[in-house]
Amino acid sequence: MAHHVFQMPVDEAQARKLRVGDTVTFSGSLFGIRDATQIHMFDRGRKARFDMRGHAVIHTAPNVRKVPLSNECPAGYQPVCVGTTTSDRMERFTHPLMAQYGVRFVIGKGGLREASAAAFREIGGAYLAVIGGTAALETTWIERILDVDLDDLNPESLWHFQVRDFGPLLVAMDSHGGSIYERVRETAAGRRAAALAALGVKA
Amino acid sequence: MSGRLHIDIPAVEEAAKLLYIRALKLLPDDIKRGFGRLDAAETDGTAKTILATMIENIAVAEKTDNLLCQDTGIPIFNVEIGRDVEVDGVELKDAIRRGTARATKEYPLRSSVVHPLTRKNEHTSSGIRVPVINIDFVDRPQTLRIEMIPKGSGSENGSFLKMLIPADGIDGIKTFVIDRVMEAGGKVCPPTIVGVGIGGTSDLCMHLAKVAATRALGSVCEDPEGAKLEALLSNAVNALGIGPQGLGGDGTAFAVHVETAATHITMNPVAINIQCHSARRASATFTPSGVEIGF
Numbered sequence: 483m484a485h486h487v488f489q490m491p492v493d494e495a496q497a498r499k500l501r502v503g504d505t506v507t508f509s510g511s512l513f514g515i516r517d518a519t520q521i522h523m524f525d526r527g528r529k530a531r532f533d534m535r536g537h538a539v540i541h542t543a544p545n546v547r548k549v550p551l552s553n554e555c556p557a558g559y560q561p562v563c564v565g566t567t568t569s570d571r572m573e574r575f576t577h578p579l580m581a582q583y584g585v586r587f588v589i590g591k592g593g594l595r596e597a598s599a600a601a602f603r604e605i606g607g608a609y610l611a612v613i614g615g616t617a618a619l620e621t622t623w624i625e626r627i628l629d630v631d632l633d634d635l636n637p638e639s640l641w642h643f644q645v646r647d648f649g650p651l652l653v654a655m656d657s658h659g660g661s662i663y664e665r666v667r668e669t670a671a672g673r674r675a676a677a678l679a680a681l682g683v684k685a
Numbered sequence: 686m687s688g689r690l691h692i693d694i695p696a697v698e699e700a701a702k703l704l705y706i707r708a709l710k711l712l713p714d715d716i717k718r719g720f721g722r723l724d725a726a727e728t729d730g731t732a733k734t735i736l737a738t739m740i741e742n743i744a745v746a747e748k749t750d751n752l753l754c755q756d757t758g759i760p761i762f763n764v765e766i767g768r769d770v771e772v773d774g775v776e777l778k779d780a781i782r783r784g785t786a787r788a789t790k791e792y793p794l795r796s797s798v799v800h801p802l803t804r805k806n807e808h809t810s811s812g813i814r815v816p817v818i819n820i821d822f823v824d825r826p827q828t829l830r831i832e833m834i835p836k837g838s839g840s841e842n843g844s845f846l847k848m849l850i851p852a853d854g855i856d857g858i859k860t861f862v863i864d865r866v867m868e869a870g871g872k873v874c875p876p877t878i879v880g881v882g883i884g885g886t887s888d889l890c891m892h893l894a895k896v897a898a899t900r901a902l903g904s905v906c907e908d909p910e911g912a913k914l915e916a917l918l919s920n921a922v923n924a925l926g927i928g929p930q931g932l933g934g935d936g937t938a939f940a941v942h943v944e945t946a947a948t949h950i951t952m953n954p955v956a957i958n959i960q961c962h963s964a965r966r967a968s969a970t971f972t973p974s975g976v977e978i979g980f
Contacts, residue, residue, distance in 0.1 A: 618746035
């Protein structure tokens with residue numbers, strides 16, 4: 483169970499070093515992305531203008547305040563509360579994000595499924611779990627909103643954050659086929675019969 | 686006390702605005718105690734770390750005066766009108782809508798509400814039939830209570846209805862609860878409150894599940910048959926090993942809550958609505974002595 487500290491971006495070898503159970507903290511760029519963002523990027527053919535090669539995306543749609551442009555707020559947005567949404571709805575976008583945009587890490591909550599696990603294996607990447615519902619804490623890791631694209635989808639725009647010591651995040655899916663979610667699913671399935679028996683349910 | 690309580694409509698608008706923002710920032714004490722109980726009982730190391738981070742987040746939100754979670758949810762207002770209360774119901778609903786929109790624009794909050802077909806966001810946290818406003822009448826003198834619940838989507842997506850039949854029995858209900866909690870896994874942001882509606886019509890059953898999911902921890906179903914199931918199901922879901930955030934552990938749910946309604950001889954409906962660990966709510970109680978803000 484190693485702890486990894488990254489200055490983003492990372493390369494394939496760095497991404498493949500991660501193992502389920504490791505933790506990660508990183509600084510530099512982070513891209514915020516969500517349902518509508520990816521529906522427009524991958525189903526409606528819109529091209530995002532950011533270079534996300536080697537970077538991490540986080541499943542988010544933040545609370546922001548519109549402010550005049552300044553060095554602190556170069557995109558005219560100040561972060562108010564930035565957290566994480568449930569990843570599962572965006573399962574089918576992991577592969578195109580990695581294959582077309584070179585993304586290495588997907589950050590979210592609740593986990594992803596087999597198609598994403600295959601993308602992490604094939605291309606070299608990982609799913610990093612951040613704790614859902616702890617946005618007040620997460621917001622303290624965000625320094626600035628550097629830029630924003632596809633902002634007609636606000637709050638589901640494509641956000642470019644500058645972060646410092648973002649984490650620790652738990653490596654919950656890796657490029658070697660490991661997935662904590664799969665392990666937990668198996669555990670729960672294995673305990674189902676006993677739970678029903680304890681409830682007096684006849685088999 | 687004799688006389689009537691007259692409800693001032695601008696005060697309702699102010700209360701709606703205040704409650705939405707307050708609910709997003711402060712967790713009720715019963716939920717905080719729930720975290721303490723789960724943390725004390727947790728045997729898994731990762732799960733303990735996750736619970737500690739959640740507890741830290743509650744303190745950070747209070748210290749930095751920030752929202753607990755980024756999800757501003759779908760705003761729900763439950764209005765209870767007591768006896769001898771004088772209020773224009775149409776104006777009351779409009780005032781709640783205005784207060785919701787003002788909270789969103791003035792704070793500013795993320796508007797999480799879109800048209801269901803065009804997906805257009807009006808940036809007011811409002812739209813057709815939203816905020817959800819439920820109005821009920823209670824046997825209390827000169828009291829009007831407004832409860833605000835910002836219902837997060839991760840756990841709201843963990844909603845299920847099954848029109849079981851009488852032959853499925855209580856076993857069918859229990860099996861449905863276990864299987865849907867397993868299916869929801871980490872997606873609903875555990876530890877959760879699993880709300881179970883039993884009986885009624887399909888829509889009443891689903892509504893009861895929401896009532897159950899948003900009830901204070903420590904409260905018990907008024908129907909003793911429902912209360913028995915609550916205790917049994919709470920133990921059963923926490924034996925599955927799903928744990929906080931679905932990453933393994935003992936603390937899958939703070940509790941399973943049950944609400945019941947009479948149903949038809951041919952029916953056996955069961956519904957599930959889940960509340961995530963950010964179990965937020967706030968309330969304003971109007972009485973002759975003023976407006977009291979609480980949970």
